[in-house]
Amino acid sequence: MTGLVPTLSSRISWRLNLLHKTTQYVTIRAFKALRIPSRPVLPPLSSAFPLNSSPPHLVSSYSNKSAAVQKQNPLSSDDNLVILGIETSCDDTAAAVVRSSGEILSQVVASQADLLARYGGVAPKMAEQAHAQVIDQVVQEALDKAQLTEKELTAVAVTIGPGLSLCLRVGVQKARKIAGRLNLPIVGVHHMEAHALVARLVEKKLQFPFLALLISGGHNLLVLARDLGHYIQLGTTVDDAIGEAYDKTAKWLGLDMRRSGGPAIEELAHEGDAEAVKFRVPMKQHKDCNFSYAGLKNQVRLEIEAQNINAEIPISSASSEDRGARANIAASFQRVAVLHLEEKCQRAIEWALKIEPSVKYLVASGGVASNKFVRSRLNQVVERNALQLLCPPPSLCTDNGVMIAWTGVEHFRVGRYDPPPPANEPEDAQLDLRPRWPLGEEYAEGRSDARSMRKARIHPSLTSLVQASLLGQPKPTV
Known part of the structure; x- marks a missing residue:
């Protein structure tokens, strides 16, 4: 990894964006599937945010507080809280400083675009090392751009899951070092909840309840957000997420992966015929x-092989005929991939309105939500249902520190945070990392037959082995 990040200016893209306001931090238990009545009674906040499987020393200070006590927190009404947010869940190292008034003081992102291009996707160990190399500089630059010192911070918020555990660890260790040294509270953030709530940073009129479509390289989620930390999961990813499908398709078509697959496919698709290849809509x-994108990925791969497209030849060097074939595949893939989103969103809107008739907004967030084609098609869906579509600006759709910091603000206000960690915490201390972390309750009608079919397929000969063992008979030859 030496040489991967030689200078902050030449190999890392730094981005500063000033906007103003959002939401996040939850500790959500893995709920059993529930059939939600049309007008359910919301649980008190204190019972809605239990910390499961956390080491004793990491149990949140709010876990035993009642909602009433939390609301009496003298800091909760302070409009001058200053939160540092740190995000390292996957392939971008990000930090930001946000005031509780909604003012974004700074936003810094160190991209791993070169690594993505080199490996054709995220390589966890390489990503971890890249995070470790730049995390100190990223955080310091966020503080410098905010014109603040660490001592002016109120708390530190950091992503603890879901994500790649190797990457999460880098951000959590940095956050705990700062919080421990300065005796600051720390807020553990759910990455996907932050994506959902970042729209509240941009649009102050967005109130609960609302519907959220969260689409990225690792996740497809349809969530009904009923209150801060109270979510009903209407749909999720059965196998691969849409962002993964975009990335793989772009790689197989020989596109420039430094921009990630989504923008590359969207750009090439403008040149193609979206009806040229009759891909089947999943599920x-x-x-x-x-959602399921594994089957669509396989269809694309087979079509590329059938047309003898060589990914080793970059699109920039392809003949006009070859480029046209690639453009047709890109456009056809994008049409079907997004049609899958449209169909599921239509059903989710119908379900959400049965549970919460007051829903007025669909929030689309996550890296794929920055795709203009995706936004235009989703807008047609919400307009048919008399709703409004809210999409954060692209800089807040992709992974960023602003959404983490603002989520920290929201939860800190109601007393949901952990006490300062030890000032001299050992490097090998047990950390609360949650690589797999469900967001909210699972709606019973949302259970998919496809999700329940993940059973090991046992070869008939192995079945015979088991039966013979149970009956005490000689084992058949396999």
Whole structure:
């Protein structure tokens, strides 16, 4: 990894964006599937945010407080809270400083675009090392751009999951070092909740309840946000997420991966015929809100092989005929991939309105939500249902520190935070990392047959082995 990040100016893209306001931090238990009545009674906040499987020393200070006590927190009404947010869940190292008034004081992102291009995707160990090399500089630059010192911070918020555990660890260790040294409270943030709530940073009129479509390289989620930390999961990813499908398709078509697959596919698709290749829409037979992109990826791969497209030849060097074939595949893939989103969103809107008739907004967030084609198609869906579509600006759709910092503000206000960690915490201390962390309750009708079919397929000969063992008979030859 030496040489991967020689200078902050030449190999890392730094981005500063000034906007103003959002939401996040939750510790959400893995709920069993529930059938939600049309007018359910919301649980008190104190019972809605239990910390499961956390080491004793990491149990949040708010876990035993009642909602009433939390609301009496003298800091909760302070409009001058200053939160540092740190994000290292996957392939970008990000930090930001946000005031509780909604003012974004700074936003810094160190991109791993070169690594993505080199490996054709995220390589966890390489990503961890890249995070470790730049985390100190990223955080310091965020403080410098905010014209603040660490001593002016109120608390530190950091992503603890979901994500790659190797990457999460880098951000959590940095956050705990700062919080421990300065005796600051620390807020552990759910990455996907932050994506959902970042729209509240941009649009102050966005109130609960609202529907959120969260689409990225690792996640597809349809969530009904009923209150801060109270979510109903209407649909999720059965296998691969849409961002993964975009990335793989772009790689197989020989596109420039330094911009990631989404922008590359969207740009090439403008040159192609979206009806040229008749890809099948995934999960047409499943009347739920779950997503699956593994099958569509396989269709694309087979079509590329059938047309003898060589990914080793970059698109910039392809003949006009070859480029046209690639453009047709890109456009056809994008049409079907987004049509899958549209169909599931339509059903999710119907379900959400049954549970919460007052829903007025669909929030689309996550890296793929910065795609203009995705936004235009989703806008048609919400308009048919008399709703409004809210999409954060692209800089707040991709992974960023602003959404983490603002989520820290929201939860800190109601007393949901951990006490300062030890000032001299050992490097090998047990950390609360949650690589797999469900967001909210699972809606019973949202359970997919496809999700329940993940059973090991046992070869008939192995079945015979088991039966013979149970009956005490000689084992058949396999």
